[in-house]
Amino acid sequence: MTTQHLSRELASFAANLKAADIPDDVMNRAEDLLVDWFGSTIAGKGSRPVELITQFAQNMGGFDAAHAGPSEILVSRKTSSPFLAAMANAAASHVAEQDDVHNGSVFHPATVVFPPALACAQALGSSGEELLVATVAGYEVGIRVGEFLGRSHYKVFHTTGTAGTLAAAAAVGRLLKLSPEQMLNAFGSAGTQSAGLWEFLRDAADSKQLHTAHAASTGLMSAYIAQAGFTGAQHILEGKQGLAAGMSSDSDPSKLVDRLGSRWALEETSFKYYASCRHTHPAADALLQVMLASKLAPSDIAKVETLVHQGAIDVLGPVTDPATVHQSKFSMGTVLALVAHYQFAGLQEFDKHFHDDEICAFRERVTMTLDPEVDGAYPQRWIGKVKVHLKSGQVLDGRVDEPKGDPGNTLSRAEITDKAMRLAAFSGGANPAEMNKAIDLLWNIRKQAKIGFLLPSN
């Protein structure tokens, strides 16, 4: 620990952030991310783990038709308290694996920032601009905490769950207009509730939705109780018995305050193009590039060797024989097989084809090899490299420096809208008229004096 008080600097930044400090590009990108998040949330409708957490949240609040809560649960069209609505919406927005990701921190900000921020904004009657400022605070804090925790942390912990509590606390804290002192206390409470282990991946268990629900709800709680006077550790991130001391062996405290106010990490956030774990995207794009360039059919291919970073091996390695749609999104072989056969690995492709014989057979022909260049560039850059071994004996190299959706290869507003519409159509979570109305409202959120409900209530 240096004499600098890094947690306090970060907390003060979040507490003091104002719309006037934020470049217009960043505010625009925050809107893009909001619409993208909304689509991902609606995509969660009908998913078993999402419905179970939503049911729990509803059962544990005494809200009913005669007793309406101030915050909206998007997949059920019910209302509840900010705490319980944030829990349900955060569960919903991560399940389709279509929500955004920040490469450097390997952190999914939207699913832990927007649910608590929206729930709080609806309860307070905040303006659209206030929601966006809070969003930026949440992204800047969460991403820096993820970067700070480092790669050793991500080997065992789901950073979206752990750093997510801080991101949620920052966003909600900003809406609650916490003082820097209160924000630091909120960080203390959020960091000491940080949790989320990768162990569930081995069993295709439902925990990923629980992690985001937990981060969003506990982070929101941390901000609310801080406002009321509850104190927390002053150095929860970098202290001797703090988050990094317990859960990281390569933390870098300087990351916590990296160019605060001049570097906007929110703008570095990538949109998901395929409906799978982001670790699969670079190789999928590289394979597609080779297949299109050489006009290959899947049957031409004997084997695909993907050249990857260690994090991909850690997360995807245990998934050798995916038993569920969700687990198959963490199978490099399945993703590449879908891309080889359908040029896309979207929700529909996973749902209909992940266990087809030809997909499983192709999957078995895909391997992962640690590549020094890819690993060295990671996590700042997610380079895609493949060696495609043809049955003819020829070996073709594919390479993509920025996979589709990355900041240098981003989605247009039309593509974001279209993606959200497709996600809603897939899940049936809202009809096209409802989606059009909500998305139109979200594209114009800065004009909203008071955030209302996005969808008609049940």
Place this chain on the structure above:
Amino acid sequence: MTTQHLSRELASFAANLKAADIPDDVMNRAEDLLVDWFGSTIAGKGSRPVELITQFAQNMGGFDAAHAGPSEILVSRKTSSPFLAAMANAAASHVAEQDDVHNGSVFHPATVVFPPALACAQALGSSGEELLVATVAGYEVGIRVGEFLGRSHYKVFHTTGTAGTLAAAAAVGRLLKLSPEQMLNAFGSAGTQSAGLWEFLRDAADSKQLHTAHAASTGLMSAYIAQAGFTGAQHILEGKQGLAAGMSSDSDPSKLVDRLGSRWALEETSFKYYASCRHTHPAADALLQVMLASKLAPSDIAKVETLVHQGAIDVLGPVTDPATVHQSKFSMGTVLALVAHYQFAGLQEFDKHFHDDEICAFRERVTMTLDPEVDGAYPQRWIGKVKVHLKSGQVLDGRVDEPKGDPGNTLSRAEITDKAMRLAAFSGGANPAEMNKAIDLLWNIRKQAKIGFLLPSN
């Protein structure tokens, strides 16, 4: 990991536990612990962090007079859902530092087992016997998880917060009559939400109450969603990306199933005699022994050297100049000063005297030294050893092998009742008539066909 499935063995034990399997002594001790816990909870009334968490829990449920929840919040006499009531009661029962502790695991079981178990039992209308069986399940699981996580874990993590999620899930899971498979899923969800860092101690922050609230509520949630079909990691404790992999460097998987069904860890649990961190008790008893034997006054003493285990230094070491009553309970010097002056360090002594000039002056004359014998015996045995240096130049040795409250030196039912009455009188959380009635009910809990409310509602 061996081929044994340790998490499953532990989960099956908890799911299959029946009253007939449990020796009568253990059931009786569970009643003792229940009454002791009840007193500690009432002692939390009026404590700022407890009131803040309680207020949050109440605000986040839509329960009001016309919309009563099934579960009782003891410090406010309001009702809520099991989830939110467990959160509030768990915050309340740990703040006075008067709740029980299991030495070997350095884990406080009552505060994370009884609040979720009682809240769930009230919601279900469980019998008193069912509540006690669930209690035993919670203690046996939580203590073994704490022992499994080891001393490296406790250096950074508050084991009551981390192992507490599993203890709460086991107790609630038993009440919900989960199958072994469901219980294992509940463990997966509980373990992946395990959290709680010691960093707050350095700042005398409020996090300890948040840790128990968090463990109780997330553990309860884990059991409820498991009943509904939510899955969790099958090896959350011992897996390659599980709890020990992330948060321990000396975990011992054999501890998870140590003599399940024959060793009753609940019986090894100690009652708190002083109102301070248990790490201070052995030395306090040893000092008192020397002072009484030699009829010493505090002014005779030049310095007290306490000979302690490393865990005491880790937890108490950072507290050099306690600023609050709560922090002073983690100050070895303050506790010994109170014992030297008042022969007791109870709630009243801390509240009135922790910052008196003579107490602070005595505090500065107390040191901690790592002692190989004490450290080697810990955590199975908490030996108290002191060297009392008199102003005369004489040095007196004090030694206590089992501090008051330990299983070999336990409290009688009369002492437990008296302690609860004193705690309630101190906080004003219930009047003597209310306490008598509730405690009488609790001593006869096995006759209750259906657990009702313990106190009159507001």
